[in-house]
Amino acid sequence: MxxxxxxxxxxxxxxxxxxxxxxxxxxxxxxxxxxxxxxxxxxxxxxxxxxxxxxxxxxxxxxxxxxxxxxxxxxxxxxxxxxxxxxxxxxxxxxxxxxxDEAKFGDDDLRLIFTCCHPALALNTQVAMTLREVCGLTTEEVASAFLTSPPTVAQRIVRGKAKIRDVKIPYEIPSKADLPERLDSVLSVIYLVFNEGYSASFGDSLTRADLSCEAIRLARLLLDLLPDSEVMGLLALMLLHDSRREARVDSKGDLVLLEDQDRSLWDREQIREGMELVERAMTADTVGIYTMQAAISATHAAAASTETTDWGRIVALYDLLLTASLSPVIELNRAVAVAMRDGPEIGLDRVDEILGRGDLTGYHLAHAARADLCRRLGRADEAISAYEKAIALTNQGPERRFLQKRLEELS
Amino acid sequence: MKYMLLIYGDEKAWTVEEREQCMEDSTQICHQLNEQGKYLGSSPLQPVSMATSVRVRGGKRMVTDGPFAETTEQLGGYYIIDVDNLDEAIEIASRIPPAKKGTVEIRPIHELEDLPIASSAISVQESR
Known part of the structure; x- marks a missing residue:
């Protein structure tokens, strides 16, 4: 018994x-x-x-x-x-x-996901409801993962349920016409959960690393229910990012740049699965933004070092990404890839072009990129002033420590 | 479930021709909705320059010129529809012409039981 x-x-x-x-x-x-x-x-x-x-x-x-x-x-x-x-x-x-019957069960899982991620709910409510109702995390776990208090999370969930009931958000899988937009909403919730766990891996709380696993698990479930190429792309992107988790931080908890990472620490199994998914997703009729980012990540994963990385392919993928979603942050990433392909001087021109437009003047990584390129070109004074700007704009401990270290090396 | 669709937008964003086209398209959508039993009412509003605001404070009435708040986007009209759920309301909201220029705010109607059915509305219907 x-x-x-x-x-x-x-x-x-x-x-x-x-x-x-x-x-x-x-x-x-x-x-x-x-x-x-x-x-x-x-x-x-x-x-x-x-x-x-x-x-x-x-x-x-x-x-x-x-x-x-x-x-x-x-x-x-x-x-x-x-x-x-x-x-x-x-x-x-x-x-x-x-x-x-089984078919109806599968639909119910999807109904729950789409309802929790309905765009009529505030984004933080979508996230809280998805983690609570779909993943089965407790209110306390959701709160600790997002560094908020359990009553705040509980309140978000109560409000979310009230809105679902009172404005009559249907418990349905969206119509074919609405599916792309609604799927976007689900994917951004999953990616937000992943990133919260991924950038937080510097912290000392294990729960936050679990958050990335939860996002990956969620994407797997979604892919199982809805074999869409962008779901595949997002899962691939998360697997490929996550494969570098061990190498991203050194023993002191400091940030390690991609070029300095010990690539033997990368999780080969996750890379293999991620690359396989990217390949499949890239054959779809329309290639979405998560798939393109995954393809960029896969190009890094395929290389033994920064020197042997196919930067031409990465620049081309960024160009593709920019046609799908024009964003200055993507432009900045492209500029960094251009610097790797064509040399720091050309890369710096691109970065200055973006900064000159005033788009990213408040974004610490734009100044950090400028600083790094000036440093490579031996333009120490300019590098120092750019590092100082970047440090002033940074809130995150490990990033600040990293930039500080670079600055000290120059002074 | 009944929803009110409130149309917000910059009044100055429309040319005379665009406004007329918008009215025409809107009227057509209203007829479509009516045939499907989803239409309860709708109307464009005259511009905010025609607005008069009334407040009563401490028993004293204050009448002022203009809308209740000066904003770049103004309430320009409304629809009241009766549909199954929010997704259906969103679908209709995205089809009405002002959604392309301004914002359509969807608000579920809080239904009170003891409200009268407007007798003037009934007599208008009958006289047609």
């Missing part, structure tokens, strides 16, 4: 969020679904030891959860419209299994 306990726990880990996704559809309410999910697992702990593991645990849990929710509503005699509707749908007080 005791032996089924670990099974229930593993079912909880693998199935609870998916059972939740289906319960939201059946009950039409996030809070009711959350309660029903707990009731369903309580019932499983009671029944499974005697009855054994059901053939389809997920279907069993959904049925149990729905039954318990309707039962609870009936008991409370809150026979409002909702209860009557649900009771009619549910029919007799028995678990119904037949309509719980």
């Amino acid at each position: 005791q032996e089924i306990r670990p099974t229930i726990e593993s079912v909880y880990r693998t199935e609870s969020r998916r059972v939740f996704a289906t319960l939201v559809r059946l009950l039409g309410d996030f809070d009711l679904a959350e309660d029903a999910l707990h009731e369903a697992f309580t019932a499983a702990v009671e029944k499974w030891p005697e009855q054994g593991l059901p053939d389809n645990p997920r279907a069993w849990l959904v049925s149990a959860g729905r039954f318990k929710a309707i039962d609870a509503i009936r008991k409370k005699e809150r026979l409002n419209e909702l209860a009557t509707d649900l009771a009619e749908e549910a029919g007799p007080a028995e678990y119904e299994m037949e309509d719980l």
Whole structure:
């Protein structure tokens, strides 16, 4: 009898969020679904030891959860419209299994993702709801990952659920016409979660590195449900970035630039998977911005050193990226690649052109790039003043330390 | 679910021809929506230079010229629609011509039970 306990726990880990996704559809309410999910697992702990593991645990849990929710509503005699509707749908007080087929389950997972990432919700609400409802993180975990307090996160989630209910955000997979726009919204939430974990890897909190893993896991789930080339591209981009995690920081916790990284520390398995995904995504009819960035990252990953990197290909990919999304930050990255291909003097011209337009004068990395190119050209005075500007604009500890070190080397 | 679509935009951004075209296109969309049973009402508003604002403070009435706030984008009109959910409201909002120049704000209508059905609206309908 005791032996089924670990099974229930593993079912909880693998199935609870998916059972939740289906319960939201059946009950039409996030809070009711959350309660029903707990009731369903309580019932499983009671029944499974005697009855054994059901053939389809997920279907069993959904049925149990729905039954318990309707039962609870009936008991409370809150026979409002909702209860009557649900009771009619549910029919007799028995678990119904037949309509719980696999295809519908898959759609429910997607419904949950698209609803949590609906652009009518504030971005930080989208992020909080996705991590809580789709990934199953606790409010405390979400709060610690984003360096906010649990009440703040809880409030965002309460507001999000209220808006979903009150403005009637549908629990649906978007129509074909809306899909690209809505998918963008989902992808940017996933990428934001990843970056929060990735740049935070300098910190001492492990939870934040877990955030990147969570984003990768989420992208895998999404790709499984929706085999779109940009989902593939984003997953590839994250895998390729993440493959360098170990090499990005030295033993003192200081930032190591790509050119100075010990490439033997790069995770080869992640690189292999990332490159395979990029190749597949690049064959799509339209190549999206995540795929292009992944292709750039893959070009770095393929090289043994900065010297042997195919900078021509990287510049070409940045050109492609600029036609899809014109942004001064991408232009800056392109300028740095041009410097690697054609020499620092030409690169510096490009950087000065961008700074001259006034676009990135408040962006520390623009000044850091200028400083680095001046340093390479032996123009120490200009380099020093650019490093000083960059340092003044930087808030992040490791970046500041890095720039400070470079500045000291010059003075 | 009933939603109000509030049209905000810079009044000066429209030429006379554009405005007329916009009215024409909007009228057509209203007829389409009406045929689908999704239309409850709509109207463009005269410019903010025609606005009068009224406030009552401490029992004293203050009437001033102009809109309640001076902004670069002004409320220029509204639609009231009855659709299934927000996504459908977003779809309609993105189709109406002013969305291309200004902003359409979608607000669900808070329905109060004891409000009367406008008798003047009914008599207008009947006299047609």
